[in-house]
Every structure is written in C-alpha cells, then in structure tokens.
Amino acid sequence: MQPLTQISASAVPGLIARPGTGAHRRPAAPAPVSPEINYASLILAQLRRHPAQPCLVWPAADGSTSQHTSHDLLQRIATHRQQLLAAGVRPGHSVLLALPVSAELIAGLLAVQALGAVPVLPPAGASAWQLLQLTRCLGIRAVLTGPAASPLVRLAAGLCGVQLLAAVDRPLAAAVEGWEAWPVPAQQPALVSHSSGSTGQPKAIRRSHAVLQAQHAAIKAAFPPWQGQRDFPLFPNVLLHNLAAGVVSVLPAVPWHNLRQLNPARIVEQLQTEQIQTLTGNVAYFTALLAHLQQQPVALPHVVAVGVGGSPVPEPLAQQLRQAFGQAAVHIIYGSSEAEPIAVRQVTDDVPDPLAGYCVGPIQAGLEWRFELLGVLQGRATPGQPVGELWVRGAHVAAPSGEWLRTGDYGYVADGLLYLTGRQGNEQLHHGVQHYQLEHLLYHLPGVERAAARADAAGFTVFVQGTVPPASVAQLLAEQFPQVPVLGIQARATLPIDARHHSKILYSQLR
Structure with a gap:
C-alpha cells in the first residue's frame, strides 16, 4: 500500500497512513541478545x-x-x-x-x-x-x-x-x-513511573536501561551541559540526567504533593540567591512564576536558558517568559516519559499562527515518525492539511523493540515543524478543525486563564476559566472559525486538570 502523503523533515521521514491498516509498519525483527x-x-x-x-x-x-x-x-x-x-x-x-x-x-x-x-x-x-x-x-x-x-x-x-x-x-x-x-540486560526496566492520566487512569511507563541512557544522550545533544552548570529542574528525568552529566541540581522549593500551593516568591528568591543558570518547568509552574514577576519584577541575569513543557504551551506564555528572562533562550520542549524529547523549538519573535495549533518545533534527529491518518484540516491556517496521530520510535523511545509508540497526540508537520492539533479521547474533527486550534486561539484573548473545547458529535462545547466575558469568546471564535459549530460557551471557576503537571485538561470530566 502506498502512503497517502509523504512528508520530509530534518528527522527521519515520516508518513501519513490510513487508520487501522498498519501501512508501512515494518515487521518486528528477531530481538538481538541484549548487552548487559x-x-x-x-x-x-x-x-x-x-x-x-x-x-x-x-x-x-x-x-x-x-x-x-x-x-x-x-x-x-x-x-x-x-x-x-x-x-x-x-x-x-x-x-x-x-x-x-x-x-x-x-x-x-x-x-x-x-x-x-x-x-x-x-x-x-x-x-x-x-x-x-x-x-x-x-x-x-x-x-x-x-x-x-x-x-x-x-x-x-x-x-x-x-x-x-x-x-x-x-x-x-x-x-x-x-x-x-x-x-x-539492556532491555530490563531501569525505572517504572506513571503517566499523568490525562486520558484515563495513570499507566505504568517502563523505561529500560538502554532507553534511559539514550534519553540522557538525546537531552545532552539538545541542551549541551557545561562544567559548573547550576540547573533548577522540576522534572525527575532532568534530575537523573543532571547527575549523569555532572550538572548541579538546585531543587525548587515547591510542595511536591500539590504544585498548586507553591510560593512563587520563594522560587524567585532561589533563582537569585542560588544564581540559577538554567531551569525547566511546566505551564502551571511558570504561570504562577510569571504572575509574581509581573507584580514584582526582578532582574535574573544569571538565567541563560528556560525550558517549558509537560503539556501544550500557549504562545503568549512562551513570549512572556522571554520578557521575564531577558538574557535567556526560551525553549518549548515536547515529549513524554516514554520519549523525551520528541521536538524542541526555540521561541523567537517569529510567532506562529495560533489557528494552526501548537508549534513545538522540528522533530529530533534520530527519531522515526509517522502519522496515522484521521482526516484533513480545513481551517483558515491549514487548508487541505492531512492530520493524524503521531507515532514515533527510536533508541530513546520506551516501546518494544521495533514497535511504534502511539503518542496520543494529533497533528502534522509543515515546513519541517511539528504542530499539535488534538489529544486522544477528544480528537474528533468538526469542519476540519480540532480542539487545540480553538483553545490556542483563546489563550491569546486577555482574561483567559484556561480554555478547553470538548468535541461532541455535533460540535464543540467551550469551557473557559478566567475573567473573560463569554461574549468575547463567542465573537473571537465566530470571526476566526466561522464554519465550526460551537454548541455553547461555559464559564467555570476552575477546569479539571491532571494531578501530575496540573496543566493538562481532563476532557472526560468537563461538565
């Protein structure tokens, strides 16, 4: 069977395949004897x-x-x-x-x-x-x-x-x-952790010794460490990487049992007194930190690099990080516990169109990737663009040998850049549009703290958290997605989010 569409990027070429066919799936080779x-x-x-x-x-x-x-x-x-x-x-x-x-x-x-x-x-x-x-x-x-x-x-x-x-x-x-x-044996699990459970119950993730070593090498290649580097890691995999790379890890003073209770003033104090040079975190963490810095701005000249990930990253948040950390290169890091990183994008003045979804940069070299076709996007920014679930495999992907990891994320590659447009369990297209495209647009609207578009059989029901009037939400969606059926707009004091990152919307719990 021939692929419907062939896409090229700086990584190994990927492809779009018809759903359920397993098109271009390579037969699993006999497993070699694992070195110890x-x-x-x-x-x-x-x-x-x-x-x-x-x-x-x-x-x-x-x-x-x-x-x-x-x-x-x-x-x-x-x-x-x-x-x-x-x-x-x-x-x-x-x-x-x-x-x-x-x-x-x-x-x-x-x-x-x-x-x-x-x-x-x-x-x-x-x-x-x-x-x-x-x-x-x-x-x-x-x-x-x-x-x-x-x-x-x-x-x-x-x-x-x-x-x-x-x-x-x-x-x-x-x-x-x-x-x-x-x-x-290299394929023996070296660590079992758990997913955030954003699309159901948290699942066990088994990373082998070979995969952990490959993930360490991939992070090291994407972000070369240096002697004496002082890093401020929020993610456990970064801490393990730092220990292997000889990087000093200064742990943020956060309540690990509930990141929503963090004190951003204490974090800023650490950044200053510990002379932090690099830091990573998720959207909820940086949202709280930016809110504090906007009220009480301070100079943080030692910080030279910032990485944000763990969930879709709204472009306004990424641009605010550039302003708050004026001397730092800001990167959006897309990946998962099974495959970290998948794509990395440095945030610049060249702002992607939010109607296209979340732009997360080029797929990392050494990864094989493909999309299992869902349909075709028809929005103003993506006319005729095939879209599907992203599958990856490679040395730093935790999947059985020769098998693809289904990421559960939907999107496409255009001009060598990966865009995310939807998430498993909420992926239904309406007039060629997926829910991330609506949500990312709404994050550009003042007063929106969180946004979620639940895909039902007849269209989208939109939920917003923040001070934005529902009428403003309705007007923006009508202007930018005039053909997309919006069944209703619901204002909520809070939206259901995952217990791990406190950043991923739990769509099944939206009411």
Missing part, C-alpha cells in the same frame, strides 16, 4: 570522579537549604544498597519507592538501580487501593519508605505481604568504593 548495562553506572562514575563537587542543593520547609556533595550522595546510595541487600533484594526484583520527594528518594532510587533491581514510583496522589493494585500488578518485593510510613503504605504492604523497609534517615559508614552497579 546499568544506567546507574553513569551516575556512580560521575559522582566518584568529582567527590567534593556539589551535586544536589535541597530546600527545607523552614527556608534553609542542604547541600549534598557527590560523596554525600554516594554514602546515602551505599547505605540504602546495604539495607536492600540485607533484605534480600536482588537483580530483577521490583521495589516500590514510597518516599517523599527528597535526597533520600534519589539515593534510594539509585541504590535499587545499582542492585539491578527495578525502582517503581507510584502515581501522583495514589490512593491505598492504587498502591495495593500496583504491588500486585508489578510483583513488588519490597517497599522502601520513610522512618514513619503512612497508613496507606502500611495497608498496601500488609495486604500484599511485601517487605516494608524504613529508609535510614542518615547515611551510615557504608563503603562508597569497592562495588559497582550490577550489569543487567
């Missing part, structure tokens, strides 16, 4: 190479900070490794990490990895039932928890008969030398 590696070995080597160098700066609730050198972290890893060994944890065993976001969590994760076991991070805000299901489904052998385990964790461990290991709250005199990360 361990992602933790990269981090251990880096820590041992520079034992006196700070690697983590962690804020405390009282406003103080604790600085951890490479040697400090190595001691904590060695302590947890010794504890896990004594408990009988061996290569291939799964260990649930029920620790708060802290240096102990990082040390525990790396200790589990170093043993060749599989660290499992629970979903954000997991209930007792979810923890119980997790221990059963993933064959959890042990749960590493804090000195005072929560009742939920104790309940899940007791019901499933798994070992409950209270993490030692200070490093012991465990040897930091004389042992190495245990080599395991």
Whole structure:
C-alpha cells in the first residue's frame, strides 16, 4: 500500500497512513541478545570522579537549604544498597519507592538501580487501593519508605505481604568504593513511573536501561551541559540526567504533593540567591512564576536558558517568559516519559499562527515518525492539511523493540515543524478543525486563564476559566472559525486538570 502523503523533515521521514491498516509498519525483527548495562553506572562514575563537587542543593520547609556533595550522595546510595541487600533484594526484583520527594528518594532510587533491581514510583496522589493494585500488578518485593510510613503504605504492604523497609534517615559508614552497579540486560526496566492520566487512569511507563541512557544522550545533544552548570529542574528525568552529566541540581522549593500551593516568591528568591543558570518547568509552574514577576519584577541575569513543557504551551506564555528572562533562550520542549524529547523549538519573535495549533518545533534527529491518518484540516491556517496521530520510535523511545509508540497526540508537520492539533479521547474533527486550534486561539484573548473545547458529535462545547466575558469568546471564535459549530460557551471557576503537571485538561470530566 502506498502512503497517502509523504512528508520530509530534518528527522527521519515520516508518513501519513490510513487508520487501522498498519501501512508501512515494518515487521518486528528477531530481538538481538541484549548487552548487559546499568544506567546507574553513569551516575556512580560521575559522582566518584568529582567527590567534593556539589551535586544536589535541597530546600527545607523552614527556608534553609542542604547541600549534598557527590560523596554525600554516594554514602546515602551505599547505605540504602546495604539495607536492600540485607533484605534480600536482588537483580530483577521490583521495589516500590514510597518516599517523599527528597535526597533520600534519589539515593534510594539509585541504590535499587545499582542492585539491578527495578525502582517503581507510584502515581501522583495514589490512593491505598492504587498502591495495593500496583504491588500486585508489578510483583513488588519490597517497599522502601520513610522512618514513619503512612497508613496507606502500611495497608498496601500488609495486604500484599511485601517487605516494608524504613529508609535510614542518615547515611551510615557504608563503603562508597569497592562495588559497582550490577550489569543487567539492556532491555530490563531501569525505572517504572506513571503517566499523568490525562486520558484515563495513570499507566505504568517502563523505561529500560538502554532507553534511559539514550534519553540522557538525546537531552545532552539538545541542551549541551557545561562544567559548573547550576540547573533548577522540576522534572525527575532532568534530575537523573543532571547527575549523569555532572550538572548541579538546585531543587525548587515547591510542595511536591500539590504544585498548586507553591510560593512563587520563594522560587524567585532561589533563582537569585542560588544564581540559577538554567531551569525547566511546566505551564502551571511558570504561570504562577510569571504572575509574581509581573507584580514584582526582578532582574535574573544569571538565567541563560528556560525550558517549558509537560503539556501544550500557549504562545503568549512562551513570549512572556522571554520578557521575564531577558538574557535567556526560551525553549518549548515536547515529549513524554516514554520519549523525551520528541521536538524542541526555540521561541523567537517569529510567532506562529495560533489557528494552526501548537508549534513545538522540528522533530529530533534520530527519531522515526509517522502519522496515522484521521482526516484533513480545513481551517483558515491549514487548508487541505492531512492530520493524524503521531507515532514515533527510536533508541530513546520506551516501546518494544521495533514497535511504534502511539503518542496520543494529533497533528502534522509543515515546513519541517511539528504542530499539535488534538489529544486522544477528544480528537474528533468538526469542519476540519480540532480542539487545540480553538483553545490556542483563546489563550491569546486577555482574561483567559484556561480554555478547553470538548468535541461532541455535533460540535464543540467551550469551557473557559478566567475573567473573560463569554461574549468575547463567542465573537473571537465566530470571526476566526466561522464554519465550526460551537454548541455553547461555559464559564467555570476552575477546569479539571491532571494531578501530575496540573496543566493538562481532563476532557472526560468537563461538565
């Protein structure tokens, strides 16, 4: 079968295929024998190479900070490794990490990895039932928890008969030398985390040691690190990358259990006092930070690069980041836990048309990509443009060997740039338009804090959060999308969002 449309880009060429046909799907080749590696070995080597160098700066609730050198972290890893060994944890065993976001969590994760076991991070805000299901489904052998385990964790461990290991709250005199990360098959899971659940229940994401190494290499190629770099990471994968790259990670003082309660004044203070040079975050995080900076502007001359992702990024937010961080290059980073990054775009004065969807830049070199055809866009900015679900595969994609990862995102590539126009579960076209195109337009309207267009059988129902009058929303949509059926416009005090990024709309919960 011939592809309906062939598209070229700086990455490996992609294609549009008819839905359900599997057009141009390559047959899976016999799986080669995996070499034995361990992602933790990269981090251990880096820590041992520079034992006196700070690697983590962690804020405390009282406003103080604790600085951890490479040697400090190595001691904590060695302590947890010794504890896990004594408990009988061996290569291939799964260990649930029920620790708060802290240096102990990082040390525990790396200790589990170093043993060749599989660290499992629970979903954000997991209930007792979810923890119980997790221990059963993933064959959890042990749960590493804090000195005072929560009742939920104790309940899940007791019901499933798994070992409950209270993490030692200070490093012991465990040897930091004389042992190495245990080599395991490259395709063995190195980390199990969970999706945000924006299109349903959070799903387990298994990244192998090979994939983690490839993701580290891909991030390093997109954003080359330098000696002494001081980074301010919000995303866990960036923190692991930093440890492998020798970058100092200064953790933002955020309430990790609920990012909506963050104090932006404290974040700005950290950016100044810690002389942060690079930072990443999601839309909710930067929205709160920008609101504070607009009220109390400060100079942040040390910041040279800003990355924003985790959900669709409205262009007005990206442009505001350029203004707030005047010396910094601002990048929109598109990807997922399974494939990070997929595309990167530097934000400039050349502002893309919001009617075209969200422009996220060129697809990264080394990724194979294709679109499973949904239909054809007919909007003013995209007449006759085929649109479909984006599928990717490559070394830094967590998918079975030779298989495609279905991203759940709909869009197209034009002039070498990837545009996102819709999300799985809400992807229905109406007069050749998808919901992201309406939403991105509305984010350019003053007074819109959040916007969502739910696709029903007859058209779109639009929900807005903010001070914008519904009449202004109706007028703008009628002007720019005159043929698109808008069934109603609903003003809401809040819109349902995911528990992880607090940025992704939960369309199934819109009422």
